[in-house]
Every structure is written in C-alpha cells, then in structure tokens.
Amino acid sequence: MRKKVVSVILSMAMTASMLAGCGSASGGTESVSTENEGDAEIKDEATAKAPSVSLDDLPEKIGEGIVKATPEMYADVDLSEHKTVNITLIGDTPAAWDDVLAKTNEYLEPFNTDVDVSFLSWSDYQQMYPLTLTGGQVDLIFTAPWCFMYTEAAKGSFFVLDTDFISKNMPLTNKYQAAESWDETTISGQTIAVPSNQAQPMGKIVAIRQDLADKYGISSLDSWDDYMNYAKTIAEKETPESGIYALAASCDNNELWDVYRQQENTFLALDSDYFDLIYDYKEGSLPESSDIQLVYATDLFKSYAHDMKELADAGAWSRSALTNTVTDDDAFGNLQGASIAWNTSVFTYIDQAEQTEGVVGAAYDLTKNNLVGCECYSNNDMAIAAGSADPARAAMVLDILKNDTYLNHLWILGVEDEHYTINDAGEYTETDKAGDFAAYAISASWAIKNGDLKEAGGDPRAEKVTESWEERVVNNPTVTFVFDDSNVADYKAAVSAVLNDYVPMLELGLVDDVDSTIDEMIKACYDSGLQNVLDEFNTQYDAWKATR
Template sequence: MNKKKLLSITLVMCLMITLFAGCGSTKTEPSSSAGGQSTETASAAGSGTAEAGTEPGSSLLDSLPEAVGAGVEIAASPEIYAATDLSKEYTVNMYLIGDTPNDWDKVLALVNEYLEPYNTKLAVTVMSWSDYQTMYSLVLAGGEQVDLIFTAPWCYMYNEAAKGSFYELTGDFISTYMPLTNKYQAAESWDETTISGKTIAVPSNVAAPMGKIVAVRQDLMEKYGMSELKNWDDYMQFALTIAEKETPESGIYALAASGDNNELWDVYRQQTDTFLALDSSWLDMMYEYKGNIPAKEDIKLAYEYDSFRQYAKDMKTLADAGCWSRSALTNTVTDDDSFGNLQGASIAWNASVFTYMEQAEKTEGVSCMAYDLTKDHLVGAEAYSNNDMAIAAGSKNPEWAGMVLDLIKYDTYLNKLLLLGIEGEHYSIDDKGQYMELDKATEYPAMNISASWAIKNGDLEEAGTPERETLITDSWKERVVMNPTITFVFDDTNVKSYVSAVTAVLTDYVPMLELGLVDDSDATLDEMIQKCYDAGLQNIYDEFYTQYDAWLATR
C-alpha cells in the first residue's frame, strides 16, 4: 500500500483498525507474563489501574501530572525503571520510516546525551518511503538486531504479527517496564492493537478527525473561470478542464497520479458515509454507516459496491481525457511531491495537503486552496492503531526497549526533540503551548518521520495555523464519527492461503481500475470479482463473518 493509504488510514495521525497475533519469546520475560494476558488486562494497564503499589518508582510516578496535554511537562528519571537492570550499557536499535532530516544526527546526539543517566544509547535506521516495502519484512526476518520498530495496518502489521515478529505486551510487562505508558496511554486504544488477548504494539495516543479533501491550484482554477469546488462533479469538471486546456500548454497534469488513485477513492467514498471493517493491503471490507454497528451481511468487499463501480467509470473518463500520465501505474514520484513541484494541479488526502500547498506556493504567482467535497457527510476519526511502535520479538532486551519507547513517547524533552527538533533552532513554543517552526525547520521539519505519528501525545499544535486550514479541520469536529467496528480484528490464520490469493488478484486489478487504465471498467471489474471468488473470496467471507458474529456478541 502506498505511503498515504497509510496516512489516510493518516495524520497520526491516520486512523483505522487492527489486529492480529504476535507472541515472541524473550531473553528475560517476566514470569507473570507466561501464558499471555487478556485484552482486558492490557487495557487495565493502559489506564493506570494495574496494582500501582507494586510499580517500581511508584511514588515518583505519583508526583507526575495526571494527564498529558498541551503545556504539560513530564520529566522521567531512571528511578522509575528500577525493574530494568541498567548496570551495563545497552544500545536500543529502532527502525522507522520516512525521509531522514538533514539535522537528524544532531538531534539523535542530543537524544543520546539525555539517555546517558539510563546507560542507554539509541541507534536509529530510517527506511525510506521507496525502500521500506522491500526492507521491512527482511529486517524482522533476521540478520539485523531490532529492538523497536514502527508498524501499522498499512505497514505490514497484520502479516508480521501473524508471523510472531512482535513481542507480546502483557499487562504485567507494561506496568513493570513501561510505567509512563501504563499511566498515560489512552485505555480505549489498546483494543486496536490486541487480538486473541495478545497486545503486540503500543498504539498512538491520539485519535483525531481525519476528513478527506482535495487541494488544487487555485490560480489555475481562476485562469479557467472557476472560483470554488463544492462537490465531486465540480472536481471532475476542474480535472477535465486542466487536461483539455492546461496540460497541452504547460505539461501540468490535472493529477500527477502515482501507482494508484486510492486517496481520491477515499474522497469519493466519503460521499457514501462508509467505514472499513477491515483495511488490509487492498482487501478492504466496507459498509455503509447507518448510525449503529452494522450487521455482518452489510459488510462486503469494497469493490463489490456500486459506489466503486461508478468511481472506476469516473476514473476511466479522467484517464481517457489525459488527466494523468498513461504510465501512472509505474510512476515513482508521488502525486504529493508532483503537486508541490508544480507538475500536478491537484492532490487528494487528509489535512497533510496543506503542507504541499505551501510548498507549491513558494513559487511566485502560484496560489492553492483545499476543498471539502463532502460537507454534508460524516468524517471518520483516525484510529489509534494507524501508527504504532512495537518491540521486536527478536529483541535481546525487550525490557530495555520498552523503557526507551516509554521515554521517547512520554518524557516531554525527548518527545519534543524527536517530534520537532531542537528548541530555539528548529522551533519555538509560545505562551499557549503551541509550536512555531523557525528558519532552520527545513533541516528538521516537524512531524517528519513515522515515529512522530506513533509517539505524538496530547494536543501539540502548530501556532498560526492558516484560516483556510482551520475552516476545514474545525468543521470536521462537528461531523466526526468513530468507526463502530474499530475494535474488531480479523485473524486470517484459518484462511491465510485464500487471503494471499485474493490479495494477489486485487493487487493486479485495483490500481489500474482506480487509474482508469482499462478498456472497459465494468468488464474489468466483473473479471476481477470473479477471479476473487475463484481464489477463495467466499471462504474469506465465511471466516470473517464467523469471527464478526463472535465479536458482535460481546458488544
């Protein structure tokens, strides 16, 4: 899945659902964890209710603030990690995803300076967006020492958890070795990274509204007599106009698509008030939200809905008109970067589009605007599990890895250092607790790597957010609805071969349908659906519905 189905399901925020099993043996696993813990145990730990009197450094913990949030300062100390033997130095190896900032080494040096009292060093490998899809599983398969790793439903969490690649986080482990997480992690978040009673990652602590919008070159809108986009039909007209009048003149595509058009599909399906009951590498189980938890028969493969069929037809219309390159399937430059570099006239995503709008507007004469095409429809919230940090099952010291994760997520100094860079150099904090990027922020952009999404806490907001952005994001708050199936997790163990076979079919067909690069969208879609059933889709449905019934009985 591309990096935004990721985020779209992200800003840590991207929000979605989660899953699977992962149980790893360790070098020094606490004896109380034998046999695993229930989901309820993990949730209790996360809410700070696990036997506080037995926690190492409990009196020090009691002196800390009761909750994280804007302006709240939390300072940890080695004493609260008395259960971890810190007598010998240990290097925690952490793997993240993103673009390495120019000042990364400078920031990491300050992180390690701060960790000296813990006799700890942090070594970080950042897998680039272009490399992580091939590197991720190889890193976890062996050969590299991995202690901590970013994961998410869009980042192989399902597959790797099923392989046992992640260390199980029991309630006892969390309360003993991760006391800040034990105290501050949102209790309701744990269900999203727990399956069959086993928690395999620490989710984000933020579940924010995550509407889907489009950004366009407003200067080009005005050039061709358009003032605003109110709905999907308006966007279609804009794209067709650019293809007809602008592309032949300047070479700018209406949308410089790359790989697929999944983000635009997210905008489109927002018109139909749909949620995903399963979001996993194209195998998307979708339902139309009607105000309550859906019945199982209301959930089916997203591509079997009439809405996707119509979307595929619209995409063929745009593709045939030349709204994007005929080589879009293999294009390696993202549509976002192309928009920022003035090679595309629009993009679709979440509030992250504003970053690329600002990039485009650095060129004189360029102006951009973002539009919500679905103002009368619900807005989903990003799942806690959309961005997670896991301890690798192969970690030589999971307790130490847990401590470092605890610190980078909840110690205010370390957290801001990784999220924002060096205060006074890359950012400043105003009297409202909001941050402002300084001139050198280009060397360490805020929220730049995957860890930012996973370790972000509270209401850390940027000062001076433009009105055009707040007008959209504030309106989401009135329409936000939490996906009622967010805590349902599908364990594909019994149908793994069918899931692989169906996913292979979808991987071949969905991108070209989303890009309209087919001769006949109806015939191609019918062919894809038939091949899915031939590959075992009904077997997947049967297992999915059996598990869903069992989950539904607990609601």
Template sequence: MKHKQKRFMFLLAMVFALSTWLTACGGEGGSASNQESNSSSGKSASANNAAVNQTDDSQPDLSQEVKLKMLMIGGKPADYDEVFGELNQLLKEKINATVEVEFLDWADWSQKYPLKFAANENFDIAYTANWAYYNDQARKGGFVELTEDLLQKYAPLTWEAMPEFAWQQAEVDGKLYMVPNNNNEVTDKVVLIREDLRKKYHLEPVNSPETYSAYVKTIAAGEQGISGFGAKPADGWKWHELDQILLEQQNNWNLIDYSIPFAYKLDDEKGQVFNVYDTPEFSQLLAYYKDLAVNKVWSKNIVSNKNDTWQDMKAGKTASYAQNLGTLAFNLAEMRRDKPEYEVAIVDLTPDKKKIGAISTQNGMAVHAGSKNVERSLMLIDLLQNDKEIHDLTMYGIAGKHYEPSGDDKYTPGPSSESYTGFSNWGWNSLLNRKDASYPVEADQILEGWMDKVYHFPLETFVFDDTHVKNEVANVGNVMLRYAIPLEYGLIDDLDKGQAELIKQLEAAGIDTIRQELQSQIDAFLANQ
C-alpha cells in the same frame, strides 16, 4: 484495554507462586528468561512478562546502566549522531540508559523488517504499525505482550494520557503488543484547487462532486496548457485517485484493502462485504469520470503519466489534485511561500459524510520479544511520547539548528532541518507534537469540523490476512490494473461493456474465493467483539 478480574487474579496467583524464584533472578526484566537456551519468540515474550512483574510492589531498579537498541524505518538522518548524542545524555540522567538506532531504508525495509524478527536478532524496541507488520508479528510472537500492570508501572505517563479506545484499537486477538501513537488524525482525502482560477470564472465554491466537476471542466476548457486534474496512476496504484473521495467517502463505505475491490457499509453491523465494481454506485461514478475525460479534464495518456502531481500543480500545469489533509496543508503553505501569485485552497467534496479516524495503530512502538530490557524499553517509550524535552529533541532535532520553537506547540524549520528528517519518529506522535507555524489555519478548521463527524464502527481495526489466497489476490490485482484503471479514466468507449468485462475477468481471477475467505475472517472477528 479491558481489565478482566479473572485474568488479574490469575496473574496475582502466578506472581505469588513464582515470587521466590523471580526474586532470586533479580535484575532487568526478561534477563532470567534469556539465560535459557534459545526458545520461540512467543515463549520469550511470556518469560519476559513474568520476569518484569517481579517488582510490582517496588520502584524500578535503575542501578545498572542499560544500552537499548531500537529498530526504525527510514534512512539514517545526517545529524543522527548529534541529536541522539544529546538524547543519550538525557536518558542517562532520567532512566540510566542509552539507545542506539538501526535504520531500515525505505527502499528495502519491507523485506528486511520481518527477517530481523525471524532471525531473533538482538534489539529491544521496534517501530511498528498496522501497515508495518504489527498484526503479523504480534501473532507470530515477535512482540512482548503489554499488560496493564506493565504499562501502569513502566509507562505511567502514556497510560494516563492515552484514550481507552486507542488501547482497544491496538489489541490483536484480545491482547496488546504496541504502545500506539496518541495523535488525532482523519484519513479522509481532500482536493487542492486553484482558487484564483475558480474566482476568475465566477464559479460556485467547490464543496461537492457536482461543483468540482464544473470547476475542472471549466478550467480545462478555458486555460490552455493547464489540465483540470493531476493524477499519477503509473506507479501501480489500482484505483483512480479520486475514488476514496467519490466512491468511499461519498457512499459511507470502507474499502477493506486497496489490493482488492471489497468494501462494506460503515454502519453495517454484520460487515457484509461486496465487490464495489459490481454496484450501481460504481456505474454512476464511471459516467462521472467519462464526462470529465470527454471534456479533457486529463490527458488521454494519463495512465502513463509519471510526473509528480504536486510539482505539476506548483508549476501551473494542473488545477487540482487529491491527497490527505496534512499533505495538502503543507502544499498550500509551500505555494504561498514560493508562488504567491497562485491562490490555492483545500476543498472537501464530502463535507456532510461520516469521517473515518486513523486508528491508533497507524504508528506505534513495540518491545521485541527477545529483549532483555523490557522495563527500561517501556520507560524509554514513555519518555519519547510524553517528556517534552525528549519529545521535542527526537521529533524536531536540536533547537536553533534543526528547528526554532515557537511557543509551546509550534515551530519553524531551522537552517539544518533537512539534516534531521525522513524516518519513523512518528512512532511516538503524541499530544506534545508541535505544528509548523506556517500550517494553514483553514486546514485546522477543516480538521476541527471533521472531529465531530468521526465514526467508530465494528470493523475499525480489522485487518485482512490473505495468507490462504495470495495467488488469487495477485491475480485480481492484475485484473484491476489492466481493466479497471482504463475504465475509470474514461479510456473505454462502452462503459457497460467495459464494466461487464471487468467483473468477468475478476471472477476468472478468483474473486469469489477471496470473498469467502474475507467474509469468514470478518464473521470471526465480529464474533469475538
């Protein structure tokens, strides 16, 4: 977050001019603004920020107990009452507050979440993310703007620990509305393979598209009842499950949004977008996929496959599948525990390419614009992310029951671990996160190697707003499912004809209209950097 001198002087002037009135209001931040008649969310946020600045030169007033309400995504854990009962005892001691959580179940959270804001319901804190309405609600005035003064005073531990770039990544139109998570992640995908089968056929180590092709074709030919690659395109996914690796990562591209086929080169400072389906690289990839299909690396019925790819691999029915590093690391640990007769390994097919770090807004917490308790809300977020006792409790549950601590930074699941899981407590991921003691060393080594290759680029935090082209986006999505998926899985005999038909159908669906809108937004975004 950039500290601008003019803005600072303006805030000082405002505080001086309003100091008498604000002092008279007293109490928790935002309380004065909420005595007014119902106003817009943006106006509420502005009033709250003014009110909380009244105590800039004094310690926070904790004399009055506050009951906070938090909005989280995911199902309510079975042992929520027990865990948060202990949490509230700690919060009462530390900030004279308690918290109650409302859980929005995974099945319908995307419908209910924006309605909570539209109705200006009574809650103080909400989980949010770049995939969970952060930019949308920030622009609509759903969140309190978080100034440097607010953070330094009411979330000092977070302010000290958070990297500068993380704050910058979380800005929307130059303003901050989220306390992002503070946790290093890389979004690149990797592949889990049966290392015992690779060794059986004396194949080279798998570390490139070419060595991977040799591996899956050999397994498909030599192992009856085992497919070379497991995929699950039947859930509406518009891309081949290897595309992120073999199309994006291999070419140092970044896809704007997985609902449309537009990308840009990572090192292109102008951010010129292009249709990936209309590139030589895509044509080459189609030939690669066709070769795998001809060699029966996957079934001809793959597009209707509804099986769990990991369970198929665990059952010995498939020899590889692609996912993010964290997921495959846990799969590897599970396989070693449950099926030690199978030797598996995580392989990176693009080890020398640029790596994309997950932006800080992948997970985070924000203060609702209608909150009457802005200061105490920030203090709670600060503790969740940085107080070890509270972080451990809310992330892993009760020691000895839900988890067993192992040193300061590792844990093993406890006998009741399944009774405290499944909701978005990753909103306060931080440097205090523990790692499962069974987490494979090799996964850590891969991540460590990636960190030196993480590439920060101008459009890292850009989010496409499809408000004006929703119909075209929907039409293009339908074309992708109908024409691109069969083409990529090698089900079309004539690749050139199939690719030409795909492009023709995209044009009819309105892809040029999307391109114009997208490029216009990118140009404006870069102009404001």
C-alpha cells in the same frame, strides 16, 4: 487506508484539541504468533503493578507540565551494561537528523543507552520492511494497519506485550496512555504494538492549484463533479502547456477513493492492505454481516473506477503512475501536480507550493453533508521486534520517546530554537530552518504523539475546515470487532495477492475495460478462496454482534 504514508499525520497539530478520545479504526486484523503469550488486556491502569519509583509528582496528564524520565523509574530494566537500541522507521531521512540523533543519545546517557536509527525510504519501504524484520537487527520498528502490522503480526514478528511488561518497563506509558487505545493493537487477545496517544477527526478533502483554476474560470469546487471538471480542464488545457498533471498520481489513487466514498457515508469493517470490507453507515445501528461487502464488488467502487479511467484517458496523470516513486503530495508541493487528496495535511503541501510567487492553493470539502470519520489510535504505532536482543530496554526507550517532554518534542519538532520555537501557551512555531526537520517529519513522531502540541497561528484555512467537521464526526461502530483470520490465512493471502495485482491499476484507470477487469478480479478472488474468508468473517462478526 494505506499508501498516504508521507502526509497522513502532518496535520495532527491542527486538530489535536478539537475532539478528545474520538473513536478509532476499523477492526481489520490477522492472526499472531503465540510466542510471549500473556494477558494482553492492557485496559485498566489500576490493575497494573506500580513502578519502583512513584510517579505521583509528575503531571496528571500529558501537556499539563514537564514530564522527565529518570533511570530510577526503570528499576526493573537491567541498565548495568551500555546497549544500543536499533530502531527502524519508514520515510526519508531529514537533513538535520544527525543533530537530532546526537542530542537524543546525549540525553539517554544516564540510562546507559543509545539508539541507532535506520530509515526505509518511501520508494522502497514496501520491499524492505519485511526483509528488515527477518534479516536485520531490529529492536523497535514503526508499524501501522497500512504498514504491515497485520501481516507481520501473523508471522510472529512482533513481541507480545502484557500488563506486567508494560508496568515494569514502560511506567510512563502505563500512566499516560489512553486506556481504550490498547484495543486497537490487540489481535486475537495479544497486544503487539503501542499505539499513538491521540485520536482525532480525519475528514477527506482535496487541495488544488487555485491560481490554475482561476486561469480557466473555475472559482471553486463544491462537489465531486466539480473536481472531475477541474482535473479534465487541467489535463486538456494546462498539461500540454506546462507539463503539470491534474494529479501526479503514484502507485494508486487510494486517497482520492477515500474522498469519493465519503459521499456515501461508508465505514470499513476490515482494513487490511487492499483486502477491505465496507458497509454503509446507518445511524445508531451496527450493520448486519450481510451488509458488509468486499469493497471492489460494490457499485460504488465500480463507479469510481469508471471515473478514474475517464481521467486517465484524459491525461490527468502519467501512464507510468503505477511505478512512480515521487508521491503525489511531493509532486504537488514541487508544482508538478495540480491537486492532491487526503486530510488537512494537504495544507502542508499547499504552503510548500505557495513558496513560489504567483501560486495560490485552496482546499475543498466535497462532502459537506456527509459524516467525518475519526482517525484511530492505531493508525500509527511502534512495535518491539520479536527478535529484539533486549525487549525491556527497547520498551524503556519507547516509553521515554512517547512521554518525556524533551525527547518527545525533539522527535516531533526537531531542535528547539533551531527548527521551532514554543510560546508560553505551549504552541509551537516552525522557523525558517524547519525544512531541515519539519514538524511530524518522521514516522516515529506519528506514533508517539500525545495531542499536547498545537501550532501557533495555524493556517486559518485548515482551521476553517476542521471546525466544520466538529458536528459531523462519527466513530466507526464496528471498531471493537477484530477478525482472527488464522483459520483462513492462506485463502486471505491468496486473495490479497490478487487484489494487489488489480486494484492499483483500477484506481488509476489504467485498464482497457473497467467492468470486465473488475469481473475478472472478483472471479480470481473467489477462485483463490474469497468465499472461505467471507464465511469465516461473517461467523465471527455475527458472534461478536450478538454480544453487543
């Protein structure tokens, strides 16, 4: 849903070929500025204006051969002057970034362009991201539903794309981007970002220190109750001895919540920061608006919050978890935590932990009989800033990063033969220097992925997990519903402020009384205008559902 920013895409290569074009995200969104208005229905490539240079000689699909961008493809972009495109990404700067950036700018010399890249670190991106868009010179910026996409779109912070702009300035994207993906970054009829070009299964699992589990007689985890027992055992017996927390939580426990709610086959009809609306999936039917609830008003979340308090009181994580700046993933990899939760990206951190002799990791699907949701195209995106000095030039750079084989692989995998090698089948293998630039190390790589890269000899444990998902993948049936909150934006912002105050501490169990805290939060939400938002949502949803 949100905070799992550092690892959400690290597992893309593990499942890239498993399910082509599967589903997309929940339909949460907000209103956008009317600047740069145009026809944003970028769905039918056949209607787009042909580029000045024919692309017929290029491979039909990404991954079927080498794609090389040339300046001639961008005849509509004024390249007469040398310009720098400023790019803002989130996350920490890889050790080998200077080398990757130098090779990028060398490659872009024929386009009379270079790029300058700024990283907003994991520890402060939430504070710095909005300030960067208002106070800095930004041309391209990473965004996502969990990274300010809706709130910044509502402010008019992103340049609005239309079919003509895409065909003129992003001819490769026009050719290769999945047509259905554009719906997911189209808000109130305006397309405000370019989504990734890959959708895939995204089940939720937990990873643990199996060596510690064995130490205390726990052979495997098969259910949520098994995880609770493991966490309490580590807190009671291991933490006092070694200082290793059962889960080195940071900021919230939203990832573990996703594992928990997967037990009940739920989907989100609105996923907008902590303002989440949830419903129980019923095969073959859309939910009624009356079936869609605020997550935190459900018995399911209340039960989860009680479990989190039980773990917090047992000492499963630090009492300062609300302000921890080290992610739970990094803590697990550094042997400071004994479990993490998310998708198959957990195997990256298992591998990291297992570099220490005697450490053995394992991952468990606690919901083997439940549906597996599908990661959306829009879970990671790149947007052109509304304040860009040259949107066309920025679009060209993004087009090359997304589709040119050399630059795409450079930004996803690093320098070939230094950070990775690639075989004749197009499968990559990380080298012993991959720590300086690991696969999918930077946020841009998540947004420019195309599904053409697969790791050679991937972790068989990960492959076993993903294979088990194949028959259980379900697309969110409300995916094409988009909520326009323009009539209730102030109410929604006020409710979101309440949720941001309460939800993290409830998810971490750092409250005296769960029930009274939830009641207090829900009352504050209604006092802030929640009913106005729900009424508007229901009106729009019912109108949309009537057309299905």
